[in-house]
Amino acid sequence: MARNSQAGGTARSRIARSRAGxxxxxxxxxxxxxxxxxxxLNDEIGLDALxxxxxxxxxxxxxxxxxxxxxxxxxxxxxxxxxxVMTVIGANPGLSQMAVAKRLGIERARLVHLLDSLExxxxxxxxxxxxxxxxxxxxxxxxxxxxxxQFKRLAAEHERHVAEKIGKENRERxxxxxxxxx
Amino acid sequence: MARNSQAGGTARSRIARSRAGxxxxxxxxxxxxxxxxxxxLNDEIGLDALxxxxxxxxxxxxxxxxxxxxxxxxxxxxxxxxxxVMTVIGANPGLSQMAVAKRLGIERARLVHLLDSLExxxxxxxxxxxxxxxxxxxxxxxxxxxxxxQFKRLAAEHERHVAEKIGKENRERxxxxxxxxx
DNA sequence: GGAAGATTGTTGTTGACGACAACAATTGCT
DNA sequence: AGCAATTGTTGTCGTCAACAACAATCTTCC
Numbered sequence: 295m296a297r298n299s300q301a302g303g304t305a306r307s308r309i310a311r312s313r314a315g316x317x318x319x320x321x322x323x324x325x326x327x328x329x330x331x332x333x334x335l336n337d338e339i340g341l342d343a344l345x346x347x348x349x350x351x352x353x354x355x356x357x358x359x360x361x362x363x364x365x366x367x368x369x370x371x372x373x374x375x376x377x378x379v380m381t382v383i384g385a386n387p388g389l390s391q392m393a394v395a396k397r398l399g400i401e402r403a404r405l406v407h408l409l410d411s412l413e414x415x416x417x418x419x420x421x422x423x424x425x426x427x428x429x430x431x432x433x434x435x436x437x438x439x440x441x442x443x444q445f446k447r448l449a450a451e452h453e454r455h456v457a458e459k460i461g462k463e464n465r466e467r468x469x470x471x472x473x474x475x476x
Numbered sequence: 477m478a479r480n481s482q483a484g485g486t487a488r489s490r491i492a493r494s495r496a497g498x499x500x501x502x503x504x505x506x507x508x509x510x511x512x513x514x515x516x517l518n519d520e521i522g523l524d525a526l527x528x529x530x531x532x533x534x535x536x537x538x539x540x541x542x543x544x545x546x547x548x549x550x551x552x553x554x555x556x557x558x559x560x561v562m563t564v565i566g567a568n569p570g571l572s573q574m575a576v577a578k579r580l581g582i583e584r585a586r587l588v589h590l591l592d593s594l595e596x597x598x599x600x601x602x603x604x605x606x607x608x609x610x611x612x613x614x615x616x617x618x619x620x621x622x623x624x625x626q627f628k629r630l631a632a633e634h635e636r637h638v639a640e641k642i643g644k645e646n647r648e649r650x651x652x653x654x655x656x657x658x
Numbered sequence: 659g660g661a662a663g664a665t666t667g668t669t670g671t672t673g674a675c676g677a678c679a680a681c682a683a684t685t686g687c688t
Numbered sequence: 689a690g691c692a693a694t695t696g697t698t699g700t701c702g703t704c705a706a707c708a709a710c711a712a713t714c715t716t717c718c
Binding site for chain 3: 689690691692693694695696697698699700701702703704705706707708709710711712713714715716717718
């Protein structure tokens with residue numbers, strides 16, 4: 295543990311470059327290296343063909359948004375997945391591990407470790423279900439409830455960072471577009 | 477190798493559930509398990525508080541979109557990152573590994589393995605730079621160029637899947653919102 | 659011109675994460 | 689009662705981001 299925080303300023307802001315209209319027709323087969331003028335322009339590359347790919351933009355955005363989340367909640371040492379688990383349990387106490395895993399789209403094998411760490415920190419507790427002795431009923435501890443309240447405040451701050459980054463109405467439109475995946 | 481393809485139908489389509497308007501006010505501290513009616517409604521949980529979080533929606537969407545990309549390009553055994561590397565090199569022949577890594581936001585350590593695999597498949601080649609004997613000038617091989625053309629056709633098909641999933645104009649608006657990250 | 663520092667490619671480690679397989683305990687079905 | 693399915697758990701494998709260390713090479717500065 296104690297490795298999470300890496301807030302290290304990896305949030306480089308060199309993004310948002312201008313999309314130059316010149317398409318260089320790169321198909322040139324010349325195997326000879328393009329003389330010496332390649333060395334210094336490596337800050338204006340222009341990846342052209344990648345611009346129209348949703349997956350690439352989403353991946354880059356996802357990396358940024360997770361880094362900001364981790365950094366914003368570094369003081370409480372909570373990662374996005376842990377937060378989502380606690381949120382679901384907090385909103386639906388008594389759920390089984392299977393139910394939480396299915397709801398969040400994570401595997402139950404993975405949830406085991408997540409719950410182990412959260413249980414060690416006295417944030418959630420597994421209570422043996424009386425109706426089904428295979429399963430555990432998941433609850434937040436009293437400490438977990440007050441902690442989650444603070445996590446939510448920090449998460450709201452993170453959400454404000456997102457709004458600053460892409461614009462308030464763009465963020466809402468994004469949530470609307472992706473609501474099918476929530 | 478030969479493990480990539482796992483197109484295995486893991487693309488579960490149980491997403492896009494209806495958001496029931498009933499919020500159950502879950503704060504109830506009753507540690508007693510909610511009798512037996514928890515067992516069967518585990519398909520309508522309602523995670524409520526997670527709905528307003530951009531990061532969660534983006535993560536779920538990113539998982540879906542990558543799985544579709546991998547499945548759509550499974551026949552040529554190309555993953556999203558490999559595709560992005562080849563695209564950048566194809567559009568800017570002669571770049572150094574550092575330049576490609578910085579442009580794509582991946583670490584140069586990671587790029588080493590990516591290029592190893594692509595070079596073993598005779599898709600790209602590292603040519604020792606004459607002007608800076610530390611660096612390599614990256615080029616597509618002739619085989620790599622024709623292969624990339626096919627990859628782009630398959631990627632376009634994948635992009636159509638995205639449009640089918642979230643709507644054509646929603647996809648374009650998404651690309652526009654996230655253009656700062658491209 | 660030569661020492662000190664930075665850069666480039668490389669190797670290796672760590673940790674989070676998704677996918678999968680196997681297993682014991684328990685439940686459900688018939 | 690007997691057999692299939694479910695639940696939590698453990699373990700393995702592969703991907704990926706983040707670091708650290710290193711040799712070779714460039715750059716800078718005295």
